[in-house]
Amino acid sequence: MRFNTVTIKDIAKALGLSTSTVSRALRGGYEISEETKKTVTEYAEKINYRPNPIALSLKERRSYSIGIVVCEIANNFFSQAINGMESVAYTAGYNVTITQSHERFDREVLNVEHLASRSVDGLLISLSSESADVSYLKDLHKKGLPIVLFDRVTSEIDTHKVIADNFKGAYDATDYLIKLGHKRIAHFTSSAHLSVTGERLEGYKAALRDHGIPFNEDFVKFCGHGGINQEEIDDATKELLALNERPDAIFIAQDKLSTGCLHAIKKIAPDYFTGIKIAGFTNSNVVDLFNPPITAVRQPAFEMGQAAMELLIHLIESKMPVTEFETRILQTQLIVNNSKY
Amino acid sequence: MRFNTVTIKDIAKALGLSTSTVSRALRGGYEISEETKKTVTEYAEKINYRPNPIALSLKERRSYSIGIVVCEIANNFFSQAINGMESVAYTAGYNVTITQSHERFDREVLNVEHLASRSVDGLLISLSSESADVSYLKDLHKKGLPIVLFDRVTSEIDTHKVIADNFKGAYDATDYLIKLGHKRIAHFTSSAHLSVTGERLEGYKAALRDHGIPFNEDFVKFCGHGGINQEEIDDATKELLALNERPDAIFIAQDKLSTGCLHAIKKIAPDYFTGIKIAGFTNSNVVDLFNPPITAVRQPAFEMGQAAMELLIHLIESKMPVTEFETRILQTQLIVNNSKY
């Protein structure tokens, strides 16, 4: 604000009052006469006075703004979740600051620290695929920064969490593939230490087990960078194709991996598409337009964002320190041929 | 920052110095003895001191942060542009704050004003499809807020601008369709008062003219909300299908409209796809997976973001008031069958 130099002082000077009186008049302080209040508010209105949020932040040590950290906004799941968060924050009078970690731990730390030093009142974060050590977050949380984890969470931090039912989503997708007659189902997933990776892997295994299909280690491909670089996916695909017994279906655990895998197959072995069935987690709005059709496990991203923001604001505005935390689990949807299955 | 209470005062007290000395020692002031400097910096390091950006913003009336306003982050073009902006800002020591207008004028104004009051050092903005009146931006610009417009610009504001060569992009796409043998080419576009709409429409018209094809008013469909609601697109599609002489190709001027149109046709008249050719502006990373294949006009979004941020930072850091402004025009690419045409 190098401009908008209308301050409370200007009002005070113009009206022959003190800054304290003006401040109280504007805040509706009970100790100010109706008349003064009227004069002040009318004048403030006239000269278009806006309180300086920076000065307020310095004084109040809060900012009415909330920090969001995701790995990529160019990811349908996250952009939808952010929209959900915004919608709740907006009505509650908070602003949001969106940052991206690009799946890198150092960027994540930098973002979080910058947000914290900027006095965000709270933090919504989905961990990067590199984030194995979350002690920096833990410290901040201990110092009193309200945090709500969503999507990629960690048991290291005791706070509210919002996740999709990853186990069930993975189970349903795998189960669907099996019921279509597939028996050799591969699994593409991301970094092994992400919460979602484990949960989805378990769902996949459980579905196999329930149908008496043996689990094959070779069929599981971890792409540590979560689809950030296509090369990783290409390599995994090649490995799969090099197997004696090629898989006849693939279940993919991540949005970017799903499209990445389609690209890879299309590029490396387009004929392989015939007969193979692919199901994967994705919140893309255009899955129904995909040529090798894909069965989508869709997360309620918008609702997850809303829930996370609601929990965070509750945490921020709670008078008492909150000690009971909840993990909200939202159900996924299996989308087959553009309709709910 | 309700925690991280390590301030310059704490250091001063602990070391028996004044705050001014500590400040100067940390800043590397030439007037401080080497010994004191060392003591101070070492102690600051030890207790992990971080200067409070809020206090700095208040004092310096700048924040080393840059505001970005786009209509939707869930749009490939914008998320890619944002990545370009971030990359430049990051190396120059600036942070970015991303906000969304959701194609609404009131949200845009709210975002801009919030950013300005938060002392952003500059603003990068692509106008919403509702933004006909930009006087609020003009005022801010006059007051000294550095602004760079990108993508959807306006001639109302005299400043740096970064756009794609929309005319040529549209011309190339239309020309491509014509050369494939199509003569009845419809045009889907968004709000009429957006700069990009006009430029792309002109490119479309010019290509028709150059090939001696008459311009048909009925073939042009304006979707004012830019693809935010699918209904609008469905209606436009129906109108097109109801024509006596149905178009045999469509050129689409917007990312969301392109996919929206594919959805519409797929839903309303799937058989219509046979023989019809679609070309459209889109920065989707998955166009090659689309079933009704689409010829894409791809904007160099990342580079546009970089250019815009470079120009803005230049504006911010310029000692002299800048009076000469440039409009940087970047070339689009026609992507046919997943490769540059």
Next chain:
DNA sequence: ATCGTGTTCGGGAACGATTGCACAAAAATA
């Protein structure tokens, strides 16, 4: 006449950092 008791307002200290100016002590010069 004195003492509460409101009511309405102003003074001034915070919040964290920078910085012009003043001032001391030490060093250099006359």
Next chain:
DNA sequence: TATTTTTGTGCAATCGTTCCCGAACACGAT
């Protein structure tokens, strides 16, 4: 030895706002 210069440090104002205290005044009760 006296004076000037250099060097290192502190004081206090500033940014815009809030809020604790206290001041001034009026009014009714004692």
